[in-house]
Amino acid sequence: xxxxxxxxxxxxxxxxxxxxxxxxxxxxxxxxxxxxxxxxxxxxxxxxxxxxxxxxxxxxxxxxxxxxxxxxxxxxxxxxxxxxxxxxxxxxxxxxxxxxxxxxxxxxxxxxxxxxxxxxxxxxxxxxxxxxxxxxxxxxxxxxxxxxxxxxxxxxxxxxxxxxxxxxxxxxxxxxxxxxxxxxxxxxxxxxxxxxxxxxxxxxxxxxxxxxxxxxxxxxxxxxxxxxxxxxxxxxxxxxxxxxxxxxxxxxxxxxxxxxxxxxxxxxxxxxxxxxxxxxxxxxxxxxxxxxxxxxxxxxxxxxxxxxxxxxxxxxxxxxxxxxxxxxxxxxxxxxxxxxxxxxxxxxxxxxxxxxxxxxxxxxxxxxxxxxxxxxxxxxxxxxxxxxxxxxxxxxxxxxxxxxxxxxxxxxxxxxxxxxxxxxxxxxxxxxxxxxxxxxxxxxxxxxxxxxxxxxxxxxxx
Amino acid sequence: xxxxxxxxxxxxxxxxxxxxxxxxxxxxxxxxxxxxxxxxxxxxxxxxxxxxxxxxxxxxxxxxxxxxxxxxxxxxxxxxxxxxxxxxxxxxxxxxxxxxxxxxxxxxxxxxxxxxxxxxxxxxxxxxxxxxxxxxxxxxxxxxxxxxxxxxxxxxxxxxxxxxxxxxxxxxxxxxxxxxxxxxxxxxxxxxxxxxxxxxxxxxxxxxxx
Numbered sequence: 001x002x003x004x005x006x007x008x009x010x011x012x013x014x015x016x017x018x019x020x021x022x023x024x025x026x027x028x029x030x031x032x033x034x035x036x037x038x039x040x041x042x043x044x045x046x047x048x049x050x051x052x053x054x055x056x057x058x059x060x061x062x063x064x065x066x067x068x069x070x071x072x073x074x075x076x077x078x079x080x081x082x083x084x085x086x087x088x089x090x091x092x093x094x095x096x097x098x099x100x101x102x103x104x105x106x107x108x109x110x111x112x113x114x115x116x117x118x119x120x121x122x123x124x125x126x127x128x129x130x131x132x133x134x135x136x137x138x139x140x141x142x143x144x145x146x147x148x149x150x151x152x153x154x155x156x157x158x159x160x161x162x163x164x165x166x167x168x169x170x171x172x173x174x175x176x177x178x179x180x181x182x183x184x185x186x187x188x189x190x191x192x193x194x195x196x197x198x199x200x201x202x203x204x205x206x207x208x209x210x211x212x213x214x215x216x217x218x219x220x221x222x223x224x225x226x227x228x229x230x231x232x233x234x235x236x237x238x239x240x241x242x243x244x245x246x247x248x249x250x251x252x253x254x255x256x257x258x259x260x261x262x263x264x265x266x267x268x269x270x271x272x273x274x275x276x277x278x279x280x281x282x283x284x285x286x287x288x289x290x291x292x293x294x295x296x297x298x299x300x301x302x303x304x305x306x307x308x309x310x311x312x313x314x315x316x317x318x319x320x321x322x323x324x325x326x327x328x329x330x331x332x333x334x335x336x337x338x339x340x341x342x343x344x345x346x347x348x349x350x351x352x353x354x355x356x357x358x359x360x361x362x363x364x365x366x367x368x369x370x371x372x373x374x375x376x377x378x379x380x381x382x383x384x385x386x387x388x389x390x391x392x393x394x395x396x397x398x399x400x401x402x403x404x405x406x407x408x409x410x411x412x413x414x415x416x417x418x419x420x421x422x423x424x425x426x427x428x429x430x431x432x433x434x435x436x437x438x439x440x441x442x443x444x445x446x447x448x449x450x451x452x453x454x455x456x457x458x459x460x461x462x
Numbered sequence: 463x464x465x466x467x468x469x470x471x472x473x474x475x476x477x478x479x480x481x482x483x484x485x486x487x488x489x490x491x492x493x494x495x496x497x498x499x500x501x502x503x504x505x506x507x508x509x510x511x512x513x514x515x516x517x518x519x520x521x522x523x524x525x526x527x528x529x530x531x532x533x534x535x536x537x538x539x540x541x542x543x544x545x546x547x548x549x550x551x552x553x554x555x556x557x558x559x560x561x562x563x564x565x566x567x568x569x570x571x572x573x574x575x576x577x578x579x580x581x582x583x584x585x586x587x588x589x590x591x592x593x594x595x596x597x598x599x600x601x602x603x604x605x606x607x608x609x610x611x612x613x614x615x616x617x618x619x620x621x622x623x624x625x626x627x628x629x630x631x632x633x634x635x636x637x638x639x640x641x642x643x644x645x646x647x648x649x650x651x652x653x654x655x656x657x658x659x660x661x662x663x664x665x666x667x668x669x670x671x672x
Contacts, residue, residue, distance in 0.1 A: 261630055261631035262631075412623060425626075426630060427623055427630065428627070429623075429624070429627035430627075
């Protein structure tokens, strides 16, 4: 059995906190001595992966990650800096051609803070209440001031959408989000069907730890590419941060417009886009109507495969969740997808506007999408390039993901159907950009040990 | 036949590159320079050879021993490696190369030992076959359709998808009438050019994961 040292791993790398409030402080590090001092002082504040006592859940959490430019600022030894994977050294902006971050998604349209290479650190504060968030962020800013090691460039707020006074997991288009992160060995969590890797006999088991944490064997039985020395990488991981603006007006207009022609009705059409009804019910299990009990049942809402639906008449082959987690779609009992899994974190930002009320694409709203994986190149970038921005693996030709693909008004999405007039085949053409990238970067989320090494200037690659 | 999978032929040719120490710029260097500037889109000579699925030209310099203890090994010569998958039989393809892309063939194979030129098509085909090595096992992801059938199928698929998107939900009589127009236009439509549309940048241009 894989044993991982949860007290050495940043909590964010292991679990979603499910707190409704977050602020991502985007920092520019200062002189290396002051920056190290800042990390040294921050170290006791970092939330680890240790289990919380049910009666003493913290009010807020703190986690930190660095871009490669940030690590350069600490004056890490050159052999260590150069030992990081190339895509991390390059940063997300330089990978734009591969990721499809061009045109409307290109850096010219990003928030100013991401246009230059000045974001060295991502300091994340998650909190249970707005008050706790303010309090912790104030403490963080005080640390920055006192140490002189970091300057706040921008504070990005994010917050769960409140429905009927309660925080929800819904995003701005109205879909319930956040089902099923991949389970991996050593993670302290309940094993749920549909959340690890599919075995030949139909069982699911956790993925290898090394798919998500550096220093452990991955699905190929190898240690993932990691910086030297080993201790700098071990228990760390890589994070992709993407601020995804949502064109809610464009989405609602498009859905309403296409509903006029689609025989299955508006909600079914919305479900076909994603592969889940907007309440989260998987189309593959319940193709005809949403089922709130099923959607809320954590033992059932990720427990499905596509093998019985090769033609996509229940869940379209190009639907969002079938693309990004194809399960058994490609045969070999899912063996082709086990090295392409990512852990997702994220929260919406901006004001939620209920359906039926006036809304504009110019409003600042969307989702802060964060993906964690051991290899950005092999995992996130592959999913983005091959499964979001291209359709060949799903036998959908050049078609992109309807929801988050980078479109130019000419793309299409095919909904496979049957002779049932309530489930007709349908083609959605003229796709606009429902989601647009507003910036982000690649971050290294070090272990507590690695943070201490960085803080004390004792990273020794020899 | 080992060099054939369905109707697709898998050709491998190794042509020794001329060694001439008296030259300022050696043949392999000139060849690399030429190949490096060869068009890869619809202007590629292989787009003109319209039965080509995929072709690759590589200068193989030498072998490098990987392992310990290090040891020095050498090939007898530098080679030009030519790999291509195409429809039909070998003789027809080689003769088409000589007849339809003579300048390209000359510019490449003039750097190779024993190249007879393209004026004598039979001699060129015989030369190429002499340099051929059995491919024995290859993979061509083409469903055993010809290049032209594949291009036509893609054209039809695209036109049909566009048609459905445009007319879905319209009255049956209108759909039927417009479908007749579509069928007619598809029959009349010229076959798409091989080698792709250079106005569109293919996702494959940036696909390090392949």
